[in-house]
Amino acid sequence: MTSTAHRTQAQRREQTRTALLDATIDCLVDVGYARTSVQEICARAGVSKGAVQHHFTAKAELMAAAVEHLTTKLRRQLAASLDELPSGGTGVAAAIDLLWTGYSGTLSTAVTELWVAARTDPELRAAIRPVDRALGRATLEHVTQVAGELPPERAEMLFWLTVNLTRGLALDAELGGDPHRRRQLLEEWKRIAVLLYQDATTGPS
Amino acid sequence: MTSTAHRTQAQRREQTRTALLDATIDCLVDVGYARTSVQEICARAGVSKGAVQHHFTAKAELMAAAVEHLTTKLRRQLAASLDELPSGGTGVAAAIDLLWTGYSGTLSTAVTELWVAARTDPELRAAIRPVDRALGRATLEHVTQVAGELPPERAEMLFWLTVNLTRGLALDAELGGDPHRRRQLLEEWKRIAVLLYQDATTGPS
DNA sequence: TGGAAAACATGACGGTCAGCATGTAAGTTC
């Protein structure tokens, strides 16, 4: 951790800025969007309300910045779990596992909070949509890179099915659904996906 | 609509109570959980804050009651769309459509709001869990009744996969994702499910 | 080395929130 002695202005700025954004994410995960107040955020970040005022003109702007911060973090995490995979395309099942770990972590929990909040907040929604779409495309690329050679149309279908299923499962997990059943469902889906993969490569219907 | 003249006490009570609960649901759908205040609710219900105070000791209790109100409404809606189906088991695809319409309406939007809020609110969570589990079981029964004769284990698997996929799709819909793609994904999933159904009946792996 | 500028802290303001005390009207009971 960088010391507090003799930091350049850019360093100071960047440091408290990321501290604020990280604190915002923590807040979303811990207390939810409804109770994510500026006071709570800067309490966790260890700065004053004046600081957040200096960096972001309004709370909405902070949230918009948090969205970007979140997606870059998610992308980084995705890349990291990609590196951990055994080399070479390890198939559809591995790709699905990848997506599940990506969509079931704390970062995605924060994303879900923002998503649901954005439904009734046009400003936040406008901030989220492009970033999320970009993340989706990037993830699709990374995943197809792992999944092996599928017909691109079929791969995209499988990807979006998996993403939406995973999001649903993540929601279930958030509310303390049965983890065993989730595991079972995911395994079943992997079986199905592999089966479909064979269909698509050996003989398209 | 019942007139306001000469209502019995029980009628008065029930009337404003449901008015409050309906207003709560409207509020959740329109402005989201974060901005669902007691004032806003009783403004929509056309009653005063004293009324909600009289019926529910605290806001949390109102929300808990709203959860029950919601699930009973959902159950009613499910039964209604069941009646609209052509008689006899119309297969897996019809069952999936049924689930999709159930999970993509405004009622489910409200449920999602409460769900996400409940993640960080133990009290609300405790109120939701049992009711939601009961709804899940009831829905499973109704759906299997439509889906035709599947091995019960297989049917339950398909059911939960569909539910979670549908919830993910509903989330996507809430944020203004591409409706065409959602339709496409749902059709694809129906194709897959029917395929699996054949597998399960003709020859289990 | 001293002044300008950026980064941050402090305190206050208007507004809204949930909860409560108290008052009023409608229905019930005798």
Next chain:
DNA sequence: GAACTTACATGCTGACCGTCATGTTTTCCA
């Protein structure tokens, strides 16, 4: 029809919210 209970309305209170005006510290530059 009068006492009584229930259903609801009104108005207040303390707390918290986001925002802003103003002061203080830190870095930068000449």
